[in-house]
Amino acid sequence: MKPKYITLIIITFGLLLGISLLGKNQVSLQGNKELPPSQRKLWSDSSHRQIYPRTIQLIPQIQATKPWKIVFVSKDGLKGHQFHHPGNCRNSSWCSIWENAKQFGDSAGVKIELAYVHQNCAGIDECISTQVRLIDDLIAQDNIDGMIVGxxxxxxxxxxxxxxxxxxxxxxxxxxxxxxxxxxxxxxVSDRKLGEEIGNWVVQQLKGEGKVLIINGPKNQYNASERKKGILSGLQTGNITILDIEETDWTKPEAKAIAKKWLKQFSDIDAIITVSGNLALGVLEEIKAQKREGILITSFDNYPEVKNAIVTGDISTTADSGLNSQGSLAVKVLVEYLENNQSFPSIVYAPKLELLTAEQLIQFHGSQKSKVKNQK
Incomplete structure (x- = not known):
């Protein structure tokens, strides 16, 4: 064979190999498979574990070259933000999410501002329409570089x-x-998976059989619907009787009123499963008021008031959906886009999901105190 043909074959083979490798790299970055451990970029979420992006790679600590203006549009409203100041997000998950996003934005050198509906709304429909108007007003300002929206x-x-x-x-x-x-x-995050974990956990705690009640969020609201589906799926792993299911607009007074009705209606209750921290805290208030004992209470969210109730044994467990880390990850994504015009998959599944119990929280805070003591 002539040398020029051999050279042509080698070049062709090299091109085909390069195209093949490029295709594989694109799949690893944009597909739904997790990156191998050696390629994961890890960072702490100020809690008890590390999280990693499952579909993208990000610079762990990016520094902006311009003071980009990013607006964080909270899903929560007046009640969630009005009386809180930095470090005092006692009973609002969205206040905590905002704090984490703001902290990362400050460290990255961008200007991040909070926007939320400043008047109380009556019912879920009015809350939605007021959020639409809020975002419309922000667009009219014509000085925003990026937006994060719940x-x-x-x-x-x-x-x-x-x-x-x-x-x-x-x-x-x-x-x-x-x-x-x-x-x-x-x-x-996968709300359904978290709900399923809660359902499985309740079955295990009740040793396979028992009577439970479920307080859900608004009808047809995505997160509430997915959590409920997951909970029901998890409960099917045991011989569980569901006495009743009620829907709410996520508020503590609603949960307290429902619990009051149930505690009078049912003499034998093993667990009350809720789909948010506020709902769990409302149930807890009523159980304490009626001095009922032996009822498991489960929650979603991991803000301080819920964690404290878990440590004291008043709430049994909570599903940590990683909302806090969602805020900081959203800022990272937006800054990388503004700085480098980076593209991303349509969905990024941010945190590793898990349930929090008193044992885990006590162990975590104990280790944190030891670290502080050793640093001194």
């Missing part, structure tokens, strides 16, 4: 979010998915 509805916020994007404002969605493909990305 949407109150997966469908009704689509038009205003797409309006922001058409006005050259990149948007990252957190917590509740939005039915659009136009966002920069959506940082989410």
């Amino acid at each position: 949407p109150r509805d997966s469908n009704l916020l689509v038009p205003v979010i797409e309006k922001a994007i058409s006005n050259k404002i990149p948007v990252v969605i957190i917590d509740t998915p939005l039915n659009t493909t136009k966002t920069l990305t959506q940082v989410l």
Whole structure:
């Protein structure tokens, strides 16, 4: 064979090999498979474990070259933010999410501002419409470089979010998915998986059989619906009788009123399963008021008041959905886009999910105190 043909064959083989490797690299970055441990970029979420992005690689500590203005649109409203100041997010998960996002934004050198609905709304529909108006007003300011949004509805916020994007404002969605493909990305967790973990845990604690009640969030709201489906799936692993299921608008007074009714109606209750911290705390208040004992209470969220109730044994466990880390991860994504024009998968599953118990929390805080003591 002539030398020029041999050279041509070698070049062709090299090109084919390069294309093949490029395709594999694209799948590893954009597919749904986890990155191998050697490629994961780890960082702490100020709690008791490390988390990693499952579909992307990010610079652990990125520094902005411009003071980009990012607006964090909270899903919570007046009650969640009005009376809180830095370090005092006692009973609001969204206040804690905002604090983590703000802390990372400050360290990255960007200007991050909080936006939330400043008037109390009556019912979920009014809360959604007021959030739509809030975002519309932000778009009109014409001085925003990026937006992080916790949407109150997966469908009704689509038009205003797409309006922001058409006005050259990149948007990252957190917590509740939005039915659009136009966002920069959506940082989410599997609420159904967390609910299933709660259901399984209750079955294990009751040794396979018992009587339970479930307090859910709003009807047809995505997170509440997914958590409920997961809980019901987990409970099916045992011989569990579900005495009743009630829906709420996530408020503590509603949960307290429902618990009051149930405690009078049912003499034999093994567990009350709730889908948020506020609901669990409302149930706890009523159980204490009626001096009932031996009832397991489960929660979602991991803000301080819930954690304290777990440590004291008043709440049995909570599903840590990693909301705090969603906020900081959303800021990281947005800063990398603004700085480097980086593209991302349509969905980023941020945190590793788990349940928190008193034993875990006591062990974690004990280790933290030891670290502080050793540093001194």
